[in-house]
Amino acid sequence: MAKEVNCTMATAKLLGKRTHQVPGRLSVSELFFEVPKDHANPSYGTLRLFARSVERFEKPIDASKREVKQPPWFKDCEAIRKTLTADFPEEKKKWSIMGQSFGKVAERNKAYYNKYTEDIHRVKDIIRYIEKENITLPSGGRLSVLRLRQLGILFGFHGTMDTVHEMITRFTSDLNQFGYFTRPTLAAFSDLLPFDTMPLYALVHEPLYARNNAPNWSADRMMKQNPDFTNVSADSPNPVYFTGEMVFKDMFNDYDELTNLKETAEILATTDDWPELYDEAQLARNEVPVYSATYMEDMYVHFDFARDTASKINNCHNFITNVLYHDALAHKTDELMKQLFALRDDTID
Template sequence: MNIAQTLSDIIVHKHTFSVPLDYQQSPSEQISIFAREIVSVENQHKPLPYLVFFQGGPGFGAARPVNNSGWIKRALQEYRVLLLDQRGTGLSTPVNAVSLSYLNASQQAEYLSHFRADNIIRDAELIRTKLSANEPWTILGQSFGGFCVLHYLSAAPEGVKEAYITGGIPSLTRSADEVYQATYQRVLAKNADFFKRFTDARTLVDNIAHHLYEHKVYLASGEQLTVEMFQLLGINLGMEQGPEAVYYLLEQALIDTRHGIEVNPLFLHQFSQFLDYNTNPIFALLHESIYCQQSASKWAAHRVRDSYPEFHYQPNKPLLFTGEMIYPWMFNQFEGLQPLSAAADLLAAKKDWPELYNLQQLANNKVPLAAAIYSEDMFVEMQYSLETAKQVANLKYWLTSEYEHNGIRMDGEHILDKLIKLNRGHSLR
């Protein structure tokens, strides 16, 4: 299917492809993959090469463009951009409790095991043969999209002409436990910075935590807002403008009424908009598996948290926010995750995850690869990124403290332009 649309300064073509759920099985159940192709108005009739964008996550659909701006503006100068809804996200056979309700827990876990980077790249390769006349194309990955890029260069480098990564160079060999040991340390640093910047935030946070500990408070969805759920707001501390958004939310959390201190309904409404676990369950179900190769995660973030007792809230103790961690209790507290709790346990126990990276192939990589590494990134350990950079041939990187993890969303035109110049041998000065 190919449907054309016109937005502000860009022409859009909507594509839908049928692909196997399991590429290792024939015949296999088929699922649908959606991709949005965009091209600038002035270039719409030119035979430009493709640039494919791999979204961060896992479990989030590609951006929905409204005009020719940001990194897309830079890319459209010389490419047709393909915004790929990775399998299970957006319009690509969505995964959620409703769509999986016809399966039992074991069947759900088996189904979900096919939604990692390896099959995302198999989908991309199938689509390339249909759209690009089998010519190699350029790929760009943000965050988890960078994991996809390195798998692409491991498994199907012949399909790639140039590659770019922003905020997402993973370790090729380290376990989920090692990743979270480093992650908790970075989250501690982000907490310290947050409470230093906003001097009354400590009082606001501790008052809210104490109130939630002493009273049962319910969100509009009917879910109880627990202290542990409140701590999850910390995922926003690692984003550009995230700390500011969290602080302004905290400011209006509690109100003084004739009946005493109550939680502001406005806060309860806005709180749910800061977290994506109900709307994007793949993020919770498969997040730890992106680090697993022939090993089980065994709820790594939950276990490693015991090494950092400062994150365990107690009354009259300062509360700290957590970060990009998934905990088993979330599958009891979030309404959209509850029906998938048993499947989540099975996925956490799964030991036979396939290898994601071919170390020899990457050591001999011939595809030009440029990456932006953010030294202050809360989500991706800088030292692990630099470690990987030494293991991948033909990789050039730009190390900067200018941006947080979502820098491409805030200053994408500048960031992508720098990476293109870096990949092509131009000076970054």
């Protein structure tokens, strides 16, 4: 049975704020807040949170009369909202939210191998070598076939398909020239995957979606049901598919920083009393304007799921595109924000 958590939401403490102009006539503020680790038990201590806000950059004729406007936020952290809207008129305390929606690994593999057909046999040669060697990475941990395939996590970003090809080329060049993988190549490989430096990413990636049941290593279970991803034989005529943004149980054997967290990961994977994540009835009554982007070619969340989710949120205005990927907010900022601000400020009639 799911747990119900009732607590009074504390106000976040604003520790600092710096604002900079970025291309696209955008003004970006970087903020640090202090909030309780557990709002139900404030005595447990505090955490420091980092957040960014974005608004249109407008240079006033008279800087002394510049209006202080309510900023649009990408994530509605309730405690932060209370702090930042403390002096707002009541009608502006409900700020607008701009967010991203995320979906499709098999198609990205096909696109990769269509672009770099030579990598079909290169990847298999690399796998043959990994399977017969015990390879320790400079950062610690081991280079397994599964860890190699996790390069596919990059397929959902702008330009990073080429990054994967470059890595495969380096591995191939090492084998052809030296007969083994050199330290610089192995170090470059380690740097491409984030789990040693962001262990929480691996720990909570599946549990954070759980409600009323245990995630129970869902990526492992689902991959076994998909022939495209269970084929890892170097002797098969089919390409070996890379995985995407999945977290697998064996990662806690492969990554040095994760090996000490195996027991914690297992507890989180088997816990089944997670509370409800969302109040769908309240979302259907939502009054806060939401401006979101859904990417038809997004690898991390299926387009249909993203569109269905947006449809359940009242007052949600959705920008749908097939020319941007999941990282558009970071790497196509001006293009994306132009569209989101247009949803807020413009009209099509």
